[in-house]
Every structure is written in C-alpha cells, then in structure tokens.
Amino acid sequence: MSVNGRIIEKTDDIMQKQFLYIEKIKEIIAEKTAIDKKQSTYDLRVYGCQMNEHDAEKLAGMLEEMGYVKAGEGEPADIVIFETCCVRENAEEKIYGHLGSLKPPTGKSKSIIAITGCMMQQPHVVEKIRKSYTHVDIVFGTHNLHTFPELLYKRLTTGKRVFDIWDAEGDTVEGLPAARADRVKAWVNIVLGCSNFCSYCIVPYVRGRERSRRKEDIISEVEKLAELGYKEITLLGQNVNSYGNDLGMKDGFASLLYALNDINGIERIRFMTSHPKDLSDSLITAMKELPLLCEHLHLPFQSGSTRILKEMNRKYTKEQYLGLIDKVRAAVPDIAFTTDIIVGFPGETEEDFMHTLDVVEKVRFDQAFTFLYSIRTGTRAATLENQVPEDVKKERFGRLLELQNAITNEINLKYEGKSVEVLVEGKSRQNSEMYTGRTRQHKLVNFSCDSDLTGQLVNVEIIKAWPFWLEGKVAK
Ligand code: SF4
Structure with missing residues (x-):
C-alpha cells in the first residue's frame, strides 16, 4: 500500500484494537479536512539512534493511516511528535528547548504536541513535563508505542492531557504499520531492549530487558520488504549478537542470518549493533559464508583499557577484543570495521587512554563514533567519584579524533582508481x-x-x- 508516495507496510491481527482507533481518528480527520479545506499534517522530530528512527517510521505509518500527511519543511503542523533520546544529557536539554519554543501565546490555538521515547521512561522527566510544559498533550513511553492511536483518540475526543507510560516491557508487538523513510533500504528490529547493564548506559532502564522477536515474524517482514522492492535490510538491536538467547535458541543470530540470506529479492544484509562478548564463531562463519552479508562490522570497543572495560561492565579485555578483530579479518579479509569509543570514563588515566589509542592504531577502523563520557543519572557510573575533569577529557578527545581522522583518510585514499x-x-x-x-x-x-x-x-x-x-x- 502506498500513501503520499511513501510505502506503507501493514500486517494484520495483533493490532486490531489500535486499528479500530485508527479508523475512528480517520473519520475525525476526514471531517476536519472537509471543514478546513486542507489536509491535517504531522511533524515528527527524532533524536538519537536508528531504533528511534525506526520507531518514528512506525508512528508515521500510524499517522498516515489516520489521514495525516507529512508537513512541509518549516511549516506548522497539526500534530508534532517528539521521539526522544536520553543517552546523552545534551540531547535532553535540546529537547526541552524545542518543546519550550512550541508554547503558544495565551489564547492562540495550537498544534497537538506528543512526546515519547527513552526520556519518557524516566519518572522525573515525566513529572517535569507534567508541571512545567503544560502545552504538551500526550506523553507515552517506549513500551507502549503501539497504543498511540488510542491515546491520540482520547486527546481528540476529550481535549484533556493524556499520560500513559508503562513501567515494564510487554510482549513484542507485531503488526504496526510503518511509513518507511526510504524505498531501497529498510530497518528491521530483531531484538528490543538490552540486559547488559554497561555501567555508563541508561538503555536497559528505559528500553527494558532484551526481548527477541520470533524468527518467523522477522522472516515474514523481510519477505514482505522484498516483495515491496527493498534491496537492503539492516537488522537492529542494542545487541543483535545475542538474538534468540531469551527464546532458548542456540546460535540464534547466525541461524536467522542463514534464513534471511535465502530470501529472493534482497541483495544486501547488514546488522547493528554487535557486542564483542557475544560475537560467536558461528556468526563469524556466517559472515564468511553468506553472500548477502556485507563486509562491514560495527563493533564498539568503548575503551582500550582492560581495567576501564571492567569498570564499564563490558565483559571482555583489550586482548580479547583485538583477538576477535583478527579472527573476523582472517575470515573476511576485506571487512571494514567501525566502532564507538568513550573518552574520559570515571577514573580513566593517561595510561588507560593510551590503550585506547593503541587499539585504534592496531585495528585501523574505517570510522569511529567518539563520545565524551557524560554522567547519566540512574546508571552505576554516575555514582563514581573519580570523574575526569572536562579539560582533560577534551584534550584526549582531540588526540583521538586526530588519529582516527588520519586513519580514515588513509583508508579512503586507497579507494582512488578502484x-x-x-x-x-x-x-x-x-x-x-x-x-x-x-x-x-x-x-x-x-x-x-x-x-x-x-x-x-x-x-x-x-x-x-x-x-x-x-x-x-x-x-x-
Ligand atoms: S550493550 Fe551496553 S551500551 Fe549497549 S545498550 Fe546495552 S547496556 Fe547500553
């Protein structure tokens, strides 16, 4: 099905209740369109990772089913939805700023404003929105994204603010329509949440524990994407390598890849993110054997210091990480590695940081996503006393960037003439x-x-x- 030139994908059954609300809203929107002589519009503002981007595609899918169309660049919209991220503090501050700017002068009609995503799973944030951002109409969390039609219907029919945040993750919900932003490449969730509790990370608290989707549901989604003409899929999860563990599967991720590799029409398969502790031999064999799997591995190492890795609760050492890189390179010689690195984790010494530079030099990543450590309230690392001063963090960050940029440049230059x-x-x-x-x-x-x-x-x-x-x- 295609709406406004964008592909809408829709599966049946589980979403029945919400589809009834979609139908009711459709009627309200049709009436409004007839009176206003203009279509109702939406504006989705997305912050953070690919998970959020894909969740936003699902919200767009639901909105387009209801009869909303995407607002033009810079045009005011009838409904504005914020898909928030709380992984870094500055992202949160930005969102408060943008929310504040949407407060209308007294007496003026305004857009419906909804806010969801990781930030909303933090009770202190919800309280702040409730008290200080009274122009926000709908607040919901990561665990009940699929109930958005019901919440919007309540707001439209009662005019009252709607707050609905689920404390715990439920079953994985299948059947949400998705208005995919792209016609060639598609994201496919395979694991939701994370159970790893890296000491600096808020994700397990706001996205819940790891839940794998059923293999047959994933295969069916990818088959439909192939029918719609998509050529590349990227399998998404905070830790795709542990796919299926919670369902009692053995080598679940590798076996999923073998199944997806057989789907006609798909030309390329990618996945992210991988956790080094769960990168199995069976996955490395799959990477070597499966023609559709691209020669790219995003493998965050975060710190080169084994001591810091222990503090981060990452469950691997510097040597084990480098050993994995060697193993993957032996199996797939033309692989490109990318990574995530945190600079200035509490207690990081110059010596620890030198280990980080050493890993960068040894692996020669094609690209690295580098971050200054920032405190996330609610995580274990936030309680550590030996925080690294900002100027030291920034100085190390500068050196790391210089090294990585030089390596990226050297790698890229080798492509000239090829x-x-x-x-x-x-x-x-x-x-x-x-x-x-x-x-x-x-x-x-x-x-x-x-x-x-x-x-x-x-x-x-x-x-x-x-x-x-x-x-x-x-x-x-
Ligand atoms: S693996 Fe660690 S860093 Fe990644 S989402 Fe889970 S807890 Fe956060």
Missing part, C-alpha cells in the same frame, strides 16, 4: 547533480550518472577520496 559496487539510494543531498549510495563496506559514495539507477547495484569508479565520502562516476 571500482566498487554501490547500491544506489537516489539523488545526493549534498549535490543534486549526483547520485548517492553505499559500498558493501558502508562507504558513502556520491557519483555522476546519466540515468536514475535508484535501487540498482552499479559499479562506480572512485575518482577522489574526501574525508567522509568518496566521489566517483559509473564505470562503463
């Missing part, structure tokens, strides 16, 4: 004369081409390497 396979995603955002896509190693490529080859795999000759992308032209 031909690479690119899955074409459409026109480039940076340069409308060019098309854009990614290599199997997840390198961004912008290239010139005479015709629109969106959705196709093409060979592109790389003519120039830029710090964060490659420039090319379609190979004759």
Whole structure:
C-alpha cells in the first residue's frame, strides 16, 4: 500500500484494537479536512539512534493511516511528535528547548504536541513535563508505542492531557504499520531492549530487558520488504549478537542470518549493533559464508583499557577484543570495521587512554563514533567519584579524533582508481547533480550518472577520496 508516495507496510491481527482507533481518528480527520479545506499534517522530530528512527517510521505509518500527511519543511503542523533520546544529557536539554519554543501565546490555538521515547521512561522527566510544559498533550513511553492511536483518540475526543507510560516491557508487538523513510533500504528490529547493564548506559532502564522477536515474524517482514522492492535490510538491536538467547535458541543470530540470506529479492544484509562478548564463531562463519552479508562490522570497543572495560561492565579485555578483530579479518579479509569509543570514563588515566589509542592504531577502523563520557543519572557510573575533569577529557578527545581522522583518510585514499559496487539510494543531498549510495563496506559514495539507477547495484569508479565520502562516476 502506498500513501503520499511513501510505502506503507501493514500486517494484520495483533493490532486490531489500535486499528479500530485508527479508523475512528480517520473519520475525525476526514471531517476536519472537509471543514478546513486542507489536509491535517504531522511533524515528527527524532533524536538519537536508528531504533528511534525506526520507531518514528512506525508512528508515521500510524499517522498516515489516520489521514495525516507529512508537513512541509518549516511549516506548522497539526500534530508534532517528539521521539526522544536520553543517552546523552545534551540531547535532553535540546529537547526541552524545542518543546519550550512550541508554547503558544495565551489564547492562540495550537498544534497537538506528543512526546515519547527513552526520556519518557524516566519518572522525573515525566513529572517535569507534567508541571512545567503544560502545552504538551500526550506523553507515552517506549513500551507502549503501539497504543498511540488510542491515546491520540482520547486527546481528540476529550481535549484533556493524556499520560500513559508503562513501567515494564510487554510482549513484542507485531503488526504496526510503518511509513518507511526510504524505498531501497529498510530497518528491521530483531531484538528490543538490552540486559547488559554497561555501567555508563541508561538503555536497559528505559528500553527494558532484551526481548527477541520470533524468527518467523522477522522472516515474514523481510519477505514482505522484498516483495515491496527493498534491496537492503539492516537488522537492529542494542545487541543483535545475542538474538534468540531469551527464546532458548542456540546460535540464534547466525541461524536467522542463514534464513534471511535465502530470501529472493534482497541483495544486501547488514546488522547493528554487535557486542564483542557475544560475537560467536558461528556468526563469524556466517559472515564468511553468506553472500548477502556485507563486509562491514560495527563493533564498539568503548575503551582500550582492560581495567576501564571492567569498570564499564563490558565483559571482555583489550586482548580479547583485538583477538576477535583478527579472527573476523582472517575470515573476511576485506571487512571494514567501525566502532564507538568513550573518552574520559570515571577514573580513566593517561595510561588507560593510551590503550585506547593503541587499539585504534592496531585495528585501523574505517570510522569511529567518539563520545565524551557524560554522567547519566540512574546508571552505576554516575555514582563514581573519580570523574575526569572536562579539560582533560577534551584534550584526549582531540588526540583521538586526530588519529582516527588520519586513519580514515588513509583508508579512503586507497579507494582512488578502484571500482566498487554501490547500491544506489537516489539523488545526493549534498549535490543534486549526483547520485548517492553505499559500498558493501558502508562507504558513502556520491557519483555522476546519466540515468536514475535508484535501487540498482552499479559499479562506480572512485575518482577522489574526501574525508567522509568518496566521489566517483559509473564505470562503463
Ligand atoms: S550493550 Fe551496553 S551500551 Fe549497549 S545498550 Fe546495552 S547496556 Fe547500553
């Protein structure tokens, strides 16, 4: 089904109750459209990770089913939804700022404002919204995203504020419509929540414990995506490597990959995020054997110091991490590694930090996502006393960035003059004369081409390497 030129995917059954609310809202919206002589619009503001991006696709799917259309860039919308993130403090502050700016002058009609996501699973945040942001109409959490139609219906029919936050995760809900932002690549959740409790991380508290979706539900979703013409899927989870453990499966993730590799129409499979402690031999074998699995592994190491890793509760040592990298490289020689690194975890000494630089030098990551440690209330690390001063963190951060940028640059330069396979995603955002896509190693490529080859795999000759992308032209 297609709405406003975007693909809407919808499965049946489980969402029946919510679909009834969608139908009721559809009637309200149709009436409003007839009176206002304009369609009702929505604006989704998404913060944080791919999980949130994908949750936002589900909210958009529900809204489009109700009859809302996406508001134009910068235009006021009838409903504004914030999909929030609480992994870093500055993201939270930004959201409060944006919420405040939507407060209308007294007496003016306003948009319906809804807020969901990880921030809403923290009681002190909900209390603050309740008391200080009285123009916010609907508040709901990560565990009951699927009840959004019911909550919106309540707001539309009573005019009252609606707060509904579930403390505990329920079963994984299947059947939410999703208005996917892309027509070539699609995200597919396979595990929700996380049970690892890394000491700096708030995710297990706000997204709940790890719950795997049933293998048959995932396969069925990917088959439907293939039918709709999607070429690439990215399997999502806080720790995809432990997929199926909670369902009693053995080698669950590898076995899922073998099953997905057989689906006709899908050209590429990616996954993120991997936890080193659960990166099994069976997964490495799958990466070697399965032709659809791309040669890219995002493997956060966070710190090179075994002492700090223990404090972080990461459950691997520096040597074990490097050993894994060697194993994967032996199995898949042209693999590209990317990673996440935290600088300035409490108690990090110069010596600890040198171990981090050492890992970066030894692995030679294609890209690293680097973060300054920031305190997250509610986590164990927030209670540690030996916090690293900001100026020390920033100085180390600068050195790390310099090293990683040099490595990325060297790796990218090696692509000049080579031909690479690119899955074409459409026109480039940076340069409308060019098309854009990614290599199997997840390198961004912008290239010139005479015709629109969106959705196709093409060979592109790389003519120039830029710090964060490659420039090319379609190979004759
Ligand atoms: S694995 Fe660790 S860092 Fe990742 S989501 Fe779970 S607790 Fe957070």
